[in-house]
Amino acid sequence: MIRTALCLALFIALPLYAEHELRSPGFPPSHVDASGSIHEPWGTFGLVLVEPQGAGAPEQQYEASPIPKVRSTVNAGTITLSQIAFRAPVFPSGVDVLLTTAVNTGTQPADAKLVVNVPDSMNIGKRMGVINNQIVLGLPLDIEPVRKEKPWGCAGGVVAMPGWAAPQGDCDASFKNIRAGMGGVPIVYHFTVPKGEQRTLVLGFCESFHATPGKRPLMIDVEGTAKQELDPLTKWGRHIPGCLHFDATDTNQDGHIDITVGPHPRAEDQNPILNVIWVFPAGLPLDDKDLIAGKLNRKAEYFVDVGGQQDQALYEQGPFEYVLRLEPGASQEWLFLLSSPGGGPVPNPETMSWTAENLLKAAEEVAKSWKE
Ligand SMILES: [Ca+2]
Numbered sequence: 001m002i003r004t005a006l007c008l009a010l011f012i013a014l015p016l017y018a019e020h021e022l023r024s025p026g027f028p029p030s031h032v033d034a035s036g037s038i039h040e041p042w043g044t045f046g047l048v049l050v051e052p053q054g055a056g057a058p059e060q061q062y063e064a065s066p067i068p069k070v071r072s073t074v075n076a077g078t079i080t081l082s083q084i085a086f087r088a089p090v091f092p093s094g095v096d097v098l099l100t101t102a103v104n105t106g107t108q109p110a111d112a113k114l115v116v117n118v119p120d121s122m123n124i125g126k127r128m129g130v131i132n133n134q135i136v137l138g139l140p141l142d143i144e145p146v147r148k149e150k151p152w153g154c155a156g157g158v159v160a161m162p163g164w165a166a167p168q169g170d171c172d173a174s175f176k177n178i179r180a181g182m183g184g185v186p187i188v189y190h191f192t193v194p195k196g197e198q199r200t201l202v203l204g205f206c207e208s209f210h211a212t213p214g215k216r217p218l219m220i221d222v223e224g225t226a227k228q229e230l231d232p233l234t235k236w237g238r239h240i241p242g243c244l245h246f247d248a249t250d251t252n253q254d255g256h257i258d259i260t261v262g263p264h265p266r267a268e269d270q271n272p273i274l275n276v277i278w279v280f281p282a283g284l285p286l287d288d289k290d291l292i293a294g295k296l297n298r299k300a301e302y303f304v305d306v307g308g309q310q311d312q313a314l315y316e317q318g319p320f321e322y323v324l325r326l327e328p329g330a331s332q333e334w335l336f337l338l339s340s341p342g343g344g345p346v347p348n349p350e351t352m353s354w355t356a357e358n359l360l361k362a363a364e365e366v367a368k369s370w371k372e
């Protein structure tokens with residue numbers, strides 16, 4: 001009986017997908033399965049070529065030296081998709097890298113569609129995937145994910161921090177919860193409006209961390225208005241809620257009003273924050289005291305307790321697609337970064353200096369110095 005239980009335990013403990021390990025010296029491994037998908041503590045990430053149809057199981061090669069590397073290749077029609085997975089020594093404990101290349105080997109232009117499988121619980125922003133408030137996935141810069149959009153929401157990559165602020169005075173509870181763009185990620189929201197229309201947009205802020213002015217100045221970009229700088233601490237004081245009003249317009253006629261709250265380029269604290277958003281019909285008289293007290297929430301077309309329970313991501317969660325056309329002989333390369341076991345957040349793809357080449361070089365150098 002004990003033996004049976006032990007056998008069963010061993011069987012369960014053996015990861016069935018553990019075809020190949022990705023590791024760097026001194027850190028726990030992740031695994032690449034036979035389909036080329038990478039298994040991380042937060043879930044599984046993998047790309048599947050669905051168009052052209054007919055891609056079979058990938059051919060896989062494993063290299064142990066100079067660093068563990070798994071190459072998975074599939075062909076469908078005239079498209080060859082190859083993926084190289086390895087661990088790179090990005091501070092503090094490494095990220096897994098998936099370098100993907102699509103090539104059209106034919107003599108005619110070819111369309112390709114890739115399904116990007118991520119956990120259903122993942123929020124995918126413009127360039128980052130977030131699970132349980134951790135940034136675990138960095139997406140390539142030169143291809144746009146195809147996803148379903150909701151009428152409004154946060155375009156992602158920024159974490160919710162409920163109860164972060166301690167606003168003083170007669171103040172709506174929505175000021176307490178915030179989103180923050182850790183590592184300089186801008187906070188971006190889209191709101192659907194009829195094409196080209198105007199709205200009065202109000203942003204609510206409350207700085208509760210810094211005590212001296214000038215630490216966290218923000219750059220605010222609301223569609224249809226001039227960019228402006230704001231240091232909530234200088235303008236209102238610590239723990240004091242305040243509001244900024246904007247005459248917003250859907251100037252590019254795409255049916256959204258877009259707002260971005262990013263870090264000021266010279267800010268010492270590069271993590272932008274945002275507490276509340278209201279979108280009102282244009283021209284409505286709005287008193288700041290009433291706004292802050294939450295008395296106008298019900299008059300708003302959109303009222304968002306940023307970082308609160310009713311806040312939402314703009315895009316539907318979970319798997320998404322990439323669609324592209326490749327000319328004859330053309331190729332495209334994409335870099336995906338995945339948080340590894342015990343790893344911290346992945347670097348921001350939009351601001352990092354990492355490239356496929358220097359990630360590989362850094363990994364090889366670490367392996368070499370470890371051996372010596
Ligand atoms: Ca717009």
Ligand SMILES: [Ca+2]
Pocket residue numbers: 173174175176177178274275276304305306307308
């Ligand atoms: Ca809030």
